[in-house]
Amino acid sequence: MKIIEAKAGALTNFEVLDLLRSRGATSDPLGALGAVTPSECQVFDYLVQTAACNQTRESIDEFSRRSGKYKLSKAEKLNIVNIRPSSQPEIFPIIEDCENRGLEPVLEELVNMVVEILPPRPTKPGEEEDNLQGTEDQKTMEVN
Structure with a gap:
């Protein structure tokens, strides 16, 4: 990574994620074939779980x-x-x-x-089921 203009401003998570995608970052550090560092893959892993993923x-x-x-x-x-x-x-x-x-x-x-x-963050597997179950439990409580 090369700094073109120091102190140009802060980046949004979306911009960082976009940069990492353009460099070939993936969730698998070996899948990038040395194009990105392991720490960049960890940042990528974190950002794909945030709202930045859908922005x-x-x-x-x-x-x-x-x-x-x-x-x-x-x-x-x-x-x-x-x-x-x-x-x-x-x-x-x-x-x-x-x-x-x-x-x-x-x-x-x-x-x-x-x-x-702004789009919401992606739901994790099982998270949507938990939300639905909580809603059903709340409806059951309201009925009783």
């Missing part, structure tokens, strides 16, 4: 454009894209001094925009 440049650009009205810092936008919060309790700690900046009343709107624009 596109278009979705990130749209989020960046539409989030302009909230006057978020670059770091806050980066963290929102990387973490992809889907509720107010998840997004609240990402936004610094939320109460004093007057963003607390529009947090639900911001969360809805994030959920609408």
Whole structure:
């Protein structure tokens, strides 16, 4: 890997994943045939389990454009894209001094925009079954 411009800015997880894919990274360190280091394969393994796996440049650009009205810092936008919060309790700690900046009343709107624009992380095998079982248990409890 060669640094072209030092301190050009922080990268989203999607951009790192995209770079690793372009270099031939896979979950199998031997499958890359020396094109990437074992540590890069470990980073790849981690990132394919996050929301970055399903993101596109278009979705990130749209989020960046539409989030302009909230006057978020670059770091806050980066963290929102990387973490992809889907509720107010998840997004609240990402936004610094939320109460004093007057963003607390529009947090639900911001969360809805994030959920609408940025795709969720991939589900792990068995995770979807757990979610369905939890929903069925909750319905059973409501009926009783």
